[in-house]
Amino acid sequence: MPLTAAVLGAGYFASFHHEAWDRLEGVTLSAVANRTLSRAQATGFPAFGSLSALFDGAGVPDILDIATAPETHVNAVREAIAAGCRVIICQKPFCNNLEEARALTELAEAAGSTLVVHENFRWQPWYRAMKAAMEQGEIGDVLQGSFRMRPGDGQGPQAYLDRQPYFQQMPRFLVHETAVHWVDTFRFLFGPVKSVYADLRRMNPAIAGEDAGFILFDHGGGVRSIFDGNRLLDHRAEHHRLTMGEGLIEGTAGVLRLAGDGSVHLRRFKSQQERVLMPPYDGGRFGGDCVFRLCEHVARYLRGEGALENRARDYLKVLEMENAIYKSSETGCRQELKT
Missing domain, CATH: 3.30.360.10 (Dihydrodipicolinate Reductase; domain 2)
Structure with missing residues (x-):
């Protein structure tokens, strides 16, 4: 089953996410968004200056991978849930505190979105x-x-x-x-x-x-x-x-x-x-290609191949x-x- 993935973020660590999704068989990296548009454009993938622009221009992907600074995670996950993303992966640290994380987890579960923490070690x-x-x-x-x-x-x-x-x-x-x-x-x-x-x-x-x-x-x-x-x-x-x-x-x-x-x-x-x-x-x-291994694990889960590790709950x-x-x-x- 072909899948689409998009990445929010074009900083230092986000580059590992871009490379992983691009290398993963059966998955198309459809877009990259970053608040500094030029950095997203430099990745060579379809580029957007915000998450809303990505959804409008490239459509809602099967997997949204959030790889931005910690303080941006809550709003990005909320926006992805509202857009109807099937699977949302959020880099750690997951939220600013436990209370935020609990509220965000409940919001995703109520909306039927699968929320995964990108904890790759x-x-x-x-x-x-x-x-x-x-x-x-x-x-x-x-x-x-x-x-x-x-x-x-x-x-x-x-x-x-x-x-x-x-x-x-x-x-x-x-x-x-x-x-x-x-x-x-x-x-x-x-x-x-x-x-x-x-x-x-x-x-x-x-x-x-x-x-x-x-x-x-x-x-x-x-x-x-x-x-x-x-x-x-x-x-x-x-x-x-x-x-x-x-x-x-x-x-x-x-x-x-x-x-x-x-x-x-x-x-x-x-x-x-x-x-x-x-x-x-x-x-x-x-890290031994751990970013790719986690991305591969999520893609396999979407294809019905095994249980999912590191759900937000x-x-x-x-x-x-x-x-x-x-x-x-x-x-x-x-x-x-x-x-």
């Missing part, structure tokens, strides 16, 4: 490989996981200005913009979260929000995970933003290790040897966890969550 191939190994019992009973985020891009007064300058002005940064990727990914890997404890801090005075911190997740059943994030530090990798760090998943029979080159390694308990489960990623695309759990993380850091107390 769970689609990175190394996490899919680790999840498959866990399900196959390669490391026995899972006990804990950890990730050390070290992109090395947050030092000095020029931090982020060359790529996403609005990062400097976000009052909530490390968790709201970045660590939320692992909040969702840890849910994917280890299941629902019962409680969180967080210690966040601001290290670079050039930015408004926090840029380092520790977050401990209790998944129940004796399983814990920890996120250790620091945007000022780097890790052993040629491309620091490929995996953005290094990770471990440990069980009663072995350990899975994620390296900075995207490779996944298995070491059996009490062994000195590692087996490569996934070789280094050499595809050259952002389910993603509200991620935002509830985000709120709890900030409250924990502010109060110094563990925060319980409804699973």
